[in-house]
Amino acid sequence: MHLCMNWKAINFDWNQVRSFLATAEEGSFSAAARVLEQTQPTVGRQVAALELALGITLFERVGKSLNLTTSGAELLLHVREMADVANRISLTATSQSQAVEGQVRITASDVMSTYQLPHMLKQIRLAAPRLEIDIVASNEVRDIHRREADIAIRHIRPTQPDLIAKLVAEATARFYAAPSYLDQVGRPKNEGELVKLDFVGFGDVDTMIGYLNPAGIDVTRKNFRIGSQSGIVSWELVRQGFGVGIMSDEVAALTPDIERVLPEREPFKFPIWLATHSELHTARRIRLVFDQLADQLKTQATSRS
Numbered sequence: 491m492h493l494c495m496n497w498k499a500i501n502f503d504w505n506q507v508r509s510f511l512a513t514a515e516e517g518s519f520s521a522a523a524r525v526l527e528q529t530q531p532t533v534g535r536q537v538a539a540l541e542l543a544l545g546i547t548l549f550e551r552v553g554k555s556l557n558l559t560t561s562g563a564e565l566l567l568h569v570r571e572m573a574d575v576a577n578r579i580s581l582t583a584t585s586q587s588q589a590v591e592g593q594v595r596i597t598a599s600d601v602m603s604t605y606q607l608p609h610m611l612k613q614i615r616l617a618a619p620r621l622e623i624d625i626v627a628s629n630e631v632r633d634i635h636r637r638e639a640d641i642a643i644r645h646i647r648p649t650q651p652d653l654i655a656k657l658v659a660e661a662t663a664r665f666y667a668a669p670s671y672l673d674q675v676g677r678p679k680n681e682g683e684l685v686k687l688d689f690v691g692f693g694d695v696d697t698m699i700g701y702l703n704p705a706g707i708d709v710t711r712k713n714f715r716i717g718s719q720s721g722i723v724s725w726e727l728v729r730q731g732f733g734v735g736i737m738s739d740e741v742a743a744l745t746p747d748i749e750r751v752l753p754e755r756e757p758f759k760f761p762i763w764l765a766t767h768s769e770l771h772t773a774r775r776i777r778l779v780f781d782q783l784a785d786q787l788k789t790q791a792t793s794r795s
Contacts (some may be wrong), residue, residue, distance in 0.1 A: 501527060506538075506539050506540035506543070510706070512533070514562070519534045537549070544565075546562075547561065576682070590620065590774055591621060591622075594624070594779045595641070596642075597639035598625070598700075599628070599643075600606075600627045600629060603627035604722055606790070610782070611680065613786060614733055614782045626638065629719065641765070642764070643787075644763045645763070646704065647761070652767065653767060654765065655763055655765045656765075656780075657762070660760070661761075662685075663758045664738045664752075664753075664757045665750070665752055667731075667734045667749060668730065669747065671734075678752060684705075688714075688732065689733050690717055691714040692719075692735070692736075695717065699711065712763055728748070729748060738755065740790050
């Protein structure tokens with residue numbers, strides 16, 4: 491049965507809706523402009539045009555803050571549904587593309603993006619030189635549903651039901667330090683001596699302690715006098731002689747002037763997962779990059795085991 495559509499009633503455009511949604515989600519015109527890669531006046535004009543088209547006020551301006559009106563909050567529910575549909579349309583269109591060209595966005599930790607991905611991308615560029623690769627180096631979990639990335643390399647298993655997740659390797663990590671630091675404090679012969687040394691923190695220190703203590707490494711917050719949320723910065727602090735750090739053996743092998751601490755100790759092991767949206771995986775370019783990354787990550791882990 492053909493549904494009769496009142497086309498005249500649809501008197502706004504998607505750009506106005508996107509600006510409203512981004513402003514509501516981000517909390518201000520300036521923040522919305524950043525995520526939309528537009529100027530703040532442009533976003534403000536688009537929201538004002540939407541208000542005019544619909545004949546309602548969407549935001550109350552209280553000082554420098556924007557608060558949703560009741561009408562704005564009701565509209566937001568429908569707009570989020572529109573955004574989900576738009577994302578599905580984008581996913582479907584991407585999945586129908588069979589050309590090995592166009593953009594593929596890969597997200598991975600800052601350490602992997604810096605030290606490991608470039609080598610793997612050389613192989614991918616040889617296989618598909620017309621691809622455009624965008625690396626999202628982030629230690630946060632990026633949302634494939636919202637197209638923040640096409641392929642994610644993660645160390646935890648993705649749980650969303652419409653994602654394809656593949657366990658491609660089990661990597662290893664050990665304690666490392668700069669020879670200059672170990673020359674100064676001495677090379678520990680056991681875990682008891684190890685915990686007397688300084689450690690370089692990466693991310694949340696309590697999380698690190700909660701991981702190390704059950705493994706028999708009785709460190710406390712006193713061991714962590716320096717650190718960073720950035721894995722690259724933390725690793726450089728280790729390399730510069732600030733203390734002991736944990737790093738994957740693959741990255742350590744690529745780093746000059748670094749020494750394994752307690753070399754006979756069993757390594758830590760952690761999984762490497764590849765994830766992509768189930769619809770994206772049918773796009774030839776996404777599948778090619780996904781499969782190439784899987785093969786190379788597996789090869790890297792095998793060569794270090």
